Amino acid sequence: MGDKSLQKKNRIVEAAREVFYQNGYRAVTMKDIVEACGISRGGLYLYFANTKELFEAVLEQENQTVLKAPAAKDANPGEILLMYLDEQKKEILKKKGNLSIAIYEYMFENKLSDNDLPAKKHFVETVKMLEQLIADGVAQEWMVCESPSEAARNIVYTLEGLKVTAQTIGVSAKTVDSQIAYIMGTLGMVIK
Amino acid sequence: MGDKSLQKKNRIVEAAREVFYQNGYRAVTMKDIVEACGISRGGLYLYFANTKELFEAVLEQENQTVLKAPAAKDANPGEILLMYLDEQKKEILKKKGNLSIAIYEYMFENKLSDNDLPAKKHFVETVKMLEQLIADGVAQEWMVCESPSEAARNIVYTLEGLKVTAQTIGVSAKTVDSQIAYIMGTLGMVIK
Amino acid sequence: MGDKSLQKKNRIVEAAREVFYQNGYRAVTMKDIVEACGISRGGLYLYFANTKELFEAVLEQENQTVLKAPAAKDANPGEILLMYLDEQKKEILKKKGNLSIAIYEYMFENKLSDNDLPAKKHFVETVKMLEQLIADGVAQEWMVCESPSEAARNIVYTLEGLKVTAQTIGVSAKTVDSQIAYIMGTLGMVIK
């Protein structure tokens, strides 16, 4: 695939992401995408055979941006955790809508077939990262936690819950802040 | 609507629930329901005009079963909380699939229009119930918690996260147990 | 068919007429009629098998009222003609809509099959009646007309044209009056 082709593919994915943001996964049709990116009907099929492939391309692009672990060398684990949670806060409150529901729809639909879902990997990696962070925090006596593994999972589940709730019944910035403070509190830390 | 009519309606909702369980909300067509309950095409429309109405009927029936608050008079708040979480565990691990994703799809689709979503009420009531429980637990010195309100919300978000994760990348019974233990732990309680 | 049956049938026809007035012939469904007369679905079928039969019943009832020839014994032909035209004026301007379009739809649909349309008879009789009237008027020297037969037809066609126009692009009372005056004028009469 040439450079120009790649550019075009990227433009399609860009437009598609918008559409998935607005409408979730299942409600999106190839027609929607075609209209959103001003490409020809047949043209789209040259690059993507169906909305599944398109959504996977969107997810891939997404992960490249999102997965950047919080890295500030001179920060202590507590500060890094807080930075991560603040990043997640933005994700949760994104006005345009985040992809949560769409991802759930996608995963629900492809539950049976794919066993090694990238989402699973993403989940596991996030848990591992947080667990390490908490373990470090405990070791350096910034945090108090008997089970860093469970605490890490709990954070991820809470964030998932927040994301989904934000997309459905809504969540205020204040609520997210309180939850972040609560999470920090359970780890024995206080936000100044 | 006569008694028999009501019975039929119930039978339809029963069949519809199965279909929503299997396929979520958005992917379900009236045709699916028709086939699932062995009724005629037109017959279904006699009772429900579209999948939205059908899904709402399913939710209503669901709420009647689910909303039964945990009530054991001689149990202390900690025990009641544990009972509630065990109930939720069953919900999370339901083999047939629970309605979480379907509900999210439904809410996502109807986000703008309905302001007084029953789901919102359900959310608020659950939080209130848990908050009361925790406040009682603290007052009776069974629990330790500085902010019962945030703790209650945190539980709800965690459970939401678990439900959704269960329906997508999967969650083991052990994981749920650990999370329950963790939650109890953050409230200063230990499961024997 | 008992007396009660007949009453019911009449009530149905009454309701049906309203429906045909509002919607013409072709757009009317059995369901419309059922809803309009608050009878049961099956009940309607006991009396009428389809909208055609219903419409014919309406027409029959209509003809009984409408066909009453203008009869005022001590009036001269010119006065009788004017009375007839005034009667037709009411028909043309009926606010609720008259049956013209419905009748055309009905006749158009049943053009091929029925050869001895009651409408044809009605048309012929009306022409005959007017022709006689004009012939009398000429004989008694109230009117001037070389061809009473053509004049009679012309009146009927004009009235048909007015009825149809009234139901589509609309016709004012003034226009109808002018046309009546014009018709009388062509017969050498002047409306005082």
Added chain:
Amino acid sequence: MGDKSLQKKNRIVEAAREVFYQNGYRAVTMKDIVEACGISRGGLYLYFANTKELFEAVLEQENQTVLKAPAAKDANPGEILLMYLDEQKKEILKKKGNLSIAIYEYMFENKLSDNDLPAKKHFVETVKMLEQLIADGVAQEWMVCESPSEAARNIVYTLEGLKVTAQTIGVSAKTVDSQIAYIMGTLGMVIK
């Protein structure tokens, strides 16, 4: 829309006209049209969204042919009028059926919504044209008429009546001829 597209659209309208001729307006379904032009179900929707749009396209095409005013420079008003009436005679007697009933159905159905019906314009223009013709005829002493305006309207109503009657109970060529002669007679002219 390309040239080819336009050609296809025209072919559809052509086929649709046949269908409307045969069946009127209300009885026609998109399926009928699809079958009549050997196009695919979805293909038709590429060009027309419903029978209303289709019918309007037919009318438009029709008007382009029909509206050609009778123009013979060296003819006197009486001759021109006669030419016009002869043209109308053809329209009235068209064996395939003319569109009268269909137009009435269409107008009846869209009575309330559209205020500036093209049909109204057509009506007004025709009246104006005839009125001018008669006024000229009177001025040049070919005709005798006290109220050209009413005479013009009368002609239009009579022709409408004839068209409709032709489509329902039927009208013979002789009848149309007689009516034309009668109309000319009322204007003081005699057909040789």
Added chain:
DNA sequence: CATGAATGAGAGTTCATTCAT
């Protein structure tokens, strides 16, 4: 007789997908 639930045929409409240009 009367009811109205139930059926199924058929109309309207949308889209994924193909293919000639």
Added chain:
DNA sequence: GATGAATGAACTCTCATTCAT
């Protein structure tokens, strides 16, 4: 490669008609 017209499968919804009660 790129286009967009064309196809047909699939879905929604409405009604005429029947039939058990």
